Amino acid sequence: MDHFLYRDGSLYAEDVPLTEIAAEVGTPFYVYSTATLLRHFRLFDEALEGTDHLVCYAMKAASNQAILKTLAQAGAGMDVVSEGEYLRAKAAGVPGERIVFSGVGKTGHEIRTALTGGIRQFNIESEPEMQVISAIASELGVIAPITIRVNPDVDAKTHAKIATGKSENKFGIPIARASEVYALAASLPGLEVIGIDVHIGSQLTELEPFELVYKKVAELTEQLRSEGHNIRRLDLGGGLGIPYARSNDAPPLPVEYGALIKRTVGHLGCEIEIEPGRLIAGNAGLMVSKVIYVKSGEGRDFLILDGAMNDLIRPAMYEAHHDIVPVIEPAPGAEQQPYDIVGPVCESGDTFAKQRNMPKLTAGDLVAFRSAGAYGAVMSSEYNTRPLIPEVLVHQDQFAVIRPRPTFDEMINRDTIPEWL
Known part of the structure; x- marks a missing residue:
């Protein structure tokens, strides 16, 4: 609507x-319609009612400060993928503790900006990135909260240019290597491992890929906890699609997506983050x-x-x-x-x-x-x-x-x- x-x-x-x-x-x-922006944000927020959660708007979808401020005043966090987006979110009044920093190519300057300005977490995509964040955090005398993005090798059934969860995509670390990568993260100074991150693509019109992925995330959470990691936050990404053609069948509703999240990972007692962008804007x-x-x-x-x-x-x-x-x-x-x-x-x-x-x-x-x-x-x-x-x-x-x-x-x-x- x-x-x-x-x-x-x-x-x-x-x-x-x-x-x-x-x-x-x-x-x-x-x-843009303010009423529509707020309605769509609230649909996600209400879909996760009863869980400890934060809806982080993926601001790459539409990043005008007026849009960001509208959503932030309604309680949204922000998912950013560049220093520019981070600074834009801060300029719109979003506090650092509500900003998640994603992306495969964070530079040292970007990492330093976020660590000095405040950050909720870094979603780490590789071991070299992890080591750079550890070094900069140690130099600054701070602790960087991190999740590690795992690539679950699941077909999101979306356009090839916006699919991100297959093994051939550039995103995340293979889920099969999670144990050794998390062990490395735990050994590095300046880092605090707080959770798991996953995102498989954009404009998904079926819930099945989400279900396959979130079940894998639930299993991985149990495994990593058994290995001594305090996994307490799950960043489940975004990607729920919208009906571009009015004649098409409608994609799943946020309430159905929320029910799926509760069904697959709700028993873990983790804080849930989701990062919708397209469906909000x-x-x-x-x-x-x-x-x-x-x-x-x-x-x-x-x-x-x-x-x-x-x-x-x-x-x-x-x-x-x-x-x-x-x-x-x-x-x-x-x-x-x-x-x-x-x-x-x-x-x-x-x-x-x-x-x-x-x-x-x-x-x-x-x-x-x-x-x-x-x-x-x-x-x-x-x-x-x-x-x-x-x-x-x-x-x-x-x-x-x-x-x-x-x-x-x-x-x-x-x-x-x-x-x-």
């Missing part, structure tokens, strides 16, 4: 018509774009938009589907026709949809890309010297620009010309 609904013939974000935002900030733009955001031209081609018509692949790269990168709807509600039974929906970038890959049935549209009409809140704005770029598009946050009948569109002068003046030129 989201809070983007037609009302009086026009698509609204909560109580604000998208036409009003478009008139004020121009197109294209991203718009995905359906909480739209990208709104305007039709520049309607072009007739050889056997097909094209809707050429002012939004492009640099603004929303998921279709070009992942062959991803987004429902695309007119902002002005079509009349019941309105005639439809197939369009190729494309952007203005000079690449054939700048295509959002092929032969998508839409009501007849003309230049100047607005369209909205649904389920664009996750991995939309954060993956955008200035390719073709196109400005990053604004982000807008709606709260009931109010809206605010939370990332403005840069001017061309601001973009161009970031370049520095060498003296010899």
Whole structure:
């Protein structure tokens, strides 16, 4: 469910018509619903009710400080994967003890920043990383709390580019080597082993892979405890998918996911962390774009938009589907026709949809890309010297620009010309 609904013939974000935002900030733009962000966070939080838990928002999905602050004020922790994300979370008011640092390539500088600024835990991905964290923590005279990410070699049944739990993926240590790696961690100064971390991928639409993994984690917890490790926290990752196409079967609900967690690892008495990102932010955001031209081609018509692949790269990168709807509600039974929906970038890959049935549209009409809140704005770029598009946050009948569109002068003046030129 989201809070983007037609009302009086026009698509609204909560109580604000998208036409009003478009008139004020121009197109294209991203718009997020506060009510949807909070609803989705609370669904996860309530799903784990009765357990000691923390829902850490995976901020790589959408990292604007206004989004982070909205979720943090509701009680969310943050899962970060870079120093920039860590500092962004801190700037949004998230305390270090609610920030989990993940990622396979943490640098010494990033580790030092987190240790001096405060961190809930590092999710360690390799033995060399473990040794670097130990050395830096010892130098600073602090103890670094760690979990170790195990790779369970389970097929997440998702897109190959967002699967992370198979043996050929770069993430974690093989679960078969857990005993020796945990023994090494326990022997290093500056580290405190507190738990286990696992994450098998993104956009999972079935619970079976989660169940297979969490049963393995439960067995590993018992094994490591028998070997003397005080395993008291389980970071179970994220990855629950969202319905990008309204016609598709819905993925499992957070309440079903929570019941699975309780069933598989609830008996262990561990604190539970989960790291949802896509399901919190995905359906909480739209990208709104305007039709520049309607072009007739050889056997097909094209809707050429002012939004492009640099603004929303998921279709070009992942062959991803987004429902695309007119902002002005079509009349019941309105005639439809197939369009190729494309952007203005000079690449054939700048295509959002092929032969998508839409009501007849003309230049100047607005369209909205649904389920664009996750991995939309954060993956955008200035390719073709196109400005990053604004982000807008709606709260009931109010809206605010939370990332403005840069001017061309601001973009161009970031370049520095060498003296010899």
